[in-house]
Amino acid sequence: MEKIADNRCFGGQQQRYRHRSEVLDCDMTFAIFLPPQAEQGPVPVLYWLSGLTCTDENFVQKAGAQRVAAELGLAIVAPDTSPRGEGVPDDPEGAYDFGLGAGFYVNATESPWSSHYRMEDYIRHELPTQVAEAFPVDSTRCGIFGHSMGGHGALTLALKNPATFQSVSAFAPIVAPTQCPWGEKALSRYLGENREHWRAYDSCELIKTVDDLPAAILVDQGQDDQFLEAQLKPELLVEACRQRGAKLDLRMQPGYDHSYFFIATFMDEHLRFHAKQLAR
Numbered sequence: 001m002e003k004i005a006d007n008r009c010f011g012g013q014q015q016r017y018r019h020r021s022e023v024l025d026c027d028m029t030f031a032i033f034l035p036p037q038a039e040q041g042p043v044p045v046l047y048w049l050s051g052l053t054c055t056d057e058n059f060v061q062k063a064g065a066q067r068v069a070a071e072l073g074l075a076i077v078a079p080d081t082s083p084r085g086e087g088v089p090d091d092p093e094g095a096y097d098f099g100l101g102a103g104f105y106v107n108a109t110e111s112p113w114s115s116h117y118r119m120e121d122y123i124r125h126e127l128p129t130q131v132a133e134a135f136p137v138d139s140t141r142c143g144i145f146g147h148s149m150g151g152h153g154a155l156t157l158a159l160k161n162p163a164t165f166q167s168v169s170a171f172a173p174i175v176a177p178t179q180c181p182w183g184e185k186a187l188s189r190y191l192g193e194n195r196e197h198w199r200a201y202d203s204c205e206l207i208k209t210v211d212d213l214p215a216a217i218l219v220d221q222g223q224d225d226q227f228l229e230a231q232l233k234p235e236l237l238v239e240a241c242r243q244r245g246a247k248l249d250l251r252m253q254p255g256y257d258h259s260y261f262f263i264a265t266f267m268d269e270h271l272r273f274h275a276k277q278l279a280r
């Protein structure tokens with residue numbers, strides 16, 4: 001693991017690393033914020049999953065999470081959104097919503113994607129293992145959150161791995177990728193045309209079937225989000241949670257769009273939500 005940036009920030013350190021991912025078969029970069037409390041001992045850790053077109057840098061520069069993370073003593077890891085580099089295939093037309101920057105946090109099964117696009121295993125196993133070895137984080141207190149495609153990633157990973165991720169929240173998540181154009185495009189190519197295989201990557205489907213539900217799910221959604229009706233469809237998550245009796249706090253935020261200005265506005269409340277869930 002090679003450190004490629006290190007800046008003091010609110011008494012902690014905002015750092016960036018390059019490392020080898022065997023799972024993705026390429027080199028990857030990720031960001032980590034270490035709060036001041038990490039100098040004294042292991043701190044709880046949150047994983048932030050970004051949306052389409054992002055790298056590990058968008059969140060670090062635009063979400064404004066460091067001040068309150070430093071106050072609460074939370075580390076935050078922000079991975080990239082897809083495998084990258086020489087030999088990693090991209091969308092043939094260079095579209096923004098598939099291929100590079102659009103890994104959708106799935107393990108692809110279809111050629112040519114399956115050799116590198118294994119973001120689910122990267123996020124749930126390989127990256128947390130390497131982070132736990134290299135940094136003073138307490139992996140028994142670990143949460144996950146994200147935006148849009150990353151909100152989908154956070155919800156599905158938390159629902160499938162409740163022992164690993166004990167708290168979950170999302171900003172403008174794609175809640176049902178089996179029922180929207182972004183998801184249908186990505187899942188049909190990464191996983192093939194059999195829609196049965198897509199269900200393992202749809203939070204609304206998972207909520208109906210998983211054994212252990214999260215104690216609470218916090219979701220913020222801008223009411224003026226340009227992707228709200230066609231892609232995000234939070235009403236499907238509300239209905240799935242209602243049917244299963246899952247505890248969802250969906251907050252529709254009037255006037256807010258899909259951008260990091262929206263995310264930054266409510267970031268503090270998400271960090272406090274996770275700190276409370278992970279406190280013991």
Ligand SMILES: N[C@@H](CCC(=O)N[C@@H](CS)C(=O)NCC(=O)O)C(=O)O
Nearest residue numbers: 051052053054058096148149258260
């Ligand atoms: N580029 C796309 C929009 C993609 C988009 O909105 N990406 C969101 C995540 S889904 C984002 O966070 N973009 C990067 C940024 O704002 O820093 C378009 O033209 O429609």
